[in-house]
Amino acid sequence: MIHSFIFSEGKLVGRDLELEALRLVHGDKGLIVWVDLDNPTDEETKAVLEGLFQFHPLAIEDCLTPSPLPKIEDYEDYLFMVTHAVDYTREEKFASTELDLFLGKEFLVTFHRTPLRSVNALIERLGKNVGPGPRGGDRLAHSLLDLLVDNFSPMLTALHDELEEIEESVLRKASDQQLVNELLQVRGDFSKLRQILRPQREIIERLARGDSKMIRSTLLPYYRDLRDNLARLDETVIGYHDRLMLAFDIYLNKAAIEANEGIKFLTALTAITLPVMVIGTWYGMNFDGMPELHGRHSYFIALGVMLFFTCLTWFYLKRKKWF
Numbered sequence: 001m002i003h004s005f006i007f008s009e010g011k012l013v014g015r016d017l018e019l020e021a022l023r024l025v026h027g028d029k030g031l032i033v034w035v036d037l038d039n040p041t042d043e044e045t046k047a048v049l050e051g052l053f054q055f056h057p058l059a060i061e062d063c064l065t066p067s068p069l070p071k072i073e074d075y076e077d078y079l080f081m082v083t084h085a086v087d088y089t090r091e092e093k094f095a096s097t098e099l100d101l102f103l104g105k106e107f108l109v110t111f112h113r114t115p116l117r118s119v120n121a122l123i124e125r126l127g128k129n130v131g132p133g134p135r136g137g138d139r140l141a142h143s144l145l146d147l148l149v150d151n152f153s154p155m156l157t158a159l160h161d162e163l164e165e166i167e168e169s170v171l172r173k174a175s176d177q178q179l180v181n182e183l184l185q186v187r188g189d190f191s192k193l194r195q196i197l198r199p200q201r202e203i204i205e206r207l208a209r210g211d212s213k214m215i216r217s218t219l220l221p222y223y224r225d226l227r228d229n230l231a232r233l234d235e236t237v238i239g240y241h242d243r244l245m246l247a248f249d250i251y252l253n254k255a256a257i258e259a260n261e262g263i264k265f266l267t268a269l270t271a272i273t274l275p276v277m278v279i280g281t282w283y284g285m286n287f288d289g290m291p292e293l294h295g296r297h298s299y300f301i302a303l304g305v306m307l308f309f310t311c312l313t314w315f316y317l318k319r320k321k322w323f
Contacts, residue, residue, distance in 0.1 A: 001037075001038045001039060001040060001044075002016075002019075002035065002036070002037060002038075002040060002044055002048065003015075003016060003035070003036040003038060003123065004016055004017050004033065004034065004035045005034040005036075005123075005126055006025055006031055006032070006033055007031065007032040007033075007034075007134055007135075008030065008031050008032070009135070010134065010135050012126055012127070013031075015127075019047055019048075019051075019052065022035065022052060023052055026052060026053070026107065029106065031106065032106055032107070032134055032135065032136060032137065032140070033106065033107040033108070034107070034108045034109075034110070034134075034137075034140050035048060035052075035107070035108075035109045035110070036109075036110045036119060036123070037049075037109070037110065037111045037112070038112060038115065039112070039113050039115075040111075045064070048109065049063065049102075049109070049111075053102065053107070053109060055075075055078070055080070055109075056075055056080075058073075059073060059075065059102070062080065062082065062100075063080070063100045063102075063111050066098055067082045067098060068195070069082075069195065069196070069199050070082050070083050070084055070196065070199040070200040070202075070203055071199065071203070072203045072206060074211075074212055077104055077105075078102050078104040078107075078214065079101075079102070079104075079212055079214050080100070080101070080102055080103075081100070081101040081103065081203060082098060082099075082100055083100075083101065083145065083148060083203070084096045084097065084098055084099065084196045084200065085097045085099055085116050085117070085118055085148050085151060086152060086155050086193065086196065087117075087151070087155060094155075094188075094189035094192055094193065096192065096196060097113070097114050097116055098112065098113070099111075099112045099116060099118075099119070099144075099148065100112070101141060101144070103137050103141045103214050104137050104214065105136060105137060105138075105214060106136070107137050108137040108140040108141055108144075110144065116148075117147075117151055118144060118148040118150075118151055119144065121147050122140075122143055122144050122147055125143075136216060136219075137214070138215045138216055138219045139219060142219060142222050142223060142226065145204070145226060146222075146226055149226060149229050149230060149233070152197075152233050153233075155193075156233065156236060156237070156240075159186070159189065159190070159193075159240060160240060162182075162186060163186065163240055163243060163244055163247075166182055166183060166186060166247055167243070167247050169182075170247045170250050170251045171250070179251065180251075183244070183247070183248055183251065186244060187241075187244055187245075187248070190237060190240060190241045190244060191241075193237050194234070194237055194238070194241065197230065197233060197234045197237060198234065200230060201227065201230040201231060201234055204223060204226050204227045204230055205227050207223045208220060208223040208224040208226070208227040268317045272310060272313050272314055272317070273310075274313065275305075275306050275309035275310050275313065276306050276310060279302055279305060279306050279309075280306070283302055
């Protein structure tokens with residue numbers, strides 16, 4: 001599906017035009033064009049990316065091929081960016097959606113395979129036509145990226161809540177396989193999030209420094225603010241990840257303590273039965289030459305010795321708090 005928005009002097013003057021009308025509008029230097037490709041067909045993709053805007057074949061290839069990491073490429077007349085929107089639910093866990101942007105001085109083209117809250121929110125905001133509208137592609141790109149970054153916060157809140165539940169479970173419950181699975185799942189979610197945030201932060205850093213001629217100097221403070229927001233998010237994720245690893249270490253220590261307690265109990269049980277085993281084995285050899293076998297009270301003496309050393313071992317281990 002192709003959505004298009006035409007702006008003149010900061011006002012929305014056209015929407016969802018046909019391709020031929022878009023071609024005429026794109027040639028008008030006084031207008032700002034945003035074309036959003038929302039899960040488009042192959043024909044729509046080719047008509048817009050190749051036919052209408054004539055982007056570089058490598059940029060189109062990168063756009064159509066899913067990329068696990070954000071990236072940025074600077075072409076002569078536009079910037080190509082790969083960003084990722086993220087979402088998190090208890091049912092579906094961590095999920096990310098790629099959002100590709102072609103940013104020119106007077107246009108913005110976005111491409112995504114699934115609906116995105118940030119894109120829908122910007123469309124709704126522009127449709128109301130409230131306040132000053134965008135006067136350049138860089139302003140449109142900033143608004144979209146700002147909404148995309150804002151959507152990280154609810155996901156971080158959900159991950160924080162699950163992290164606290166895991167910490168409580170680690171301290172309260174004994175070790176079990178379900179808790180291990182939860183720890184590994186959340187650890188993987190944090191790793192994926194860090195893998196996305198760090199390169200995305202570097203992309204915004206590059207834009208905030210003014211390295212690209214597609215970003216006007218008046219927009220640099222806005223991109224610096226966006227960079228700072230991403231930096232705070234990155235630091236928050238690092239802190240949560242450290243807390244998770246601490247919980248994981250506590251879990252491993254508890255599991256080791258529980259294993260040691262089991263080994264200690266078995267060792268104590270073996271030590272208690274040792275006198276009985278030694279004496280019983282010794283006098284169970286049935287040699288005729290053993291004088292103790294022919295004594296009148298040999299059985300009771302052996303039994304008494306076994307009971308004495310067994311009780312002595314039990315009291316010793318009890319004093320050492322082995323059980």
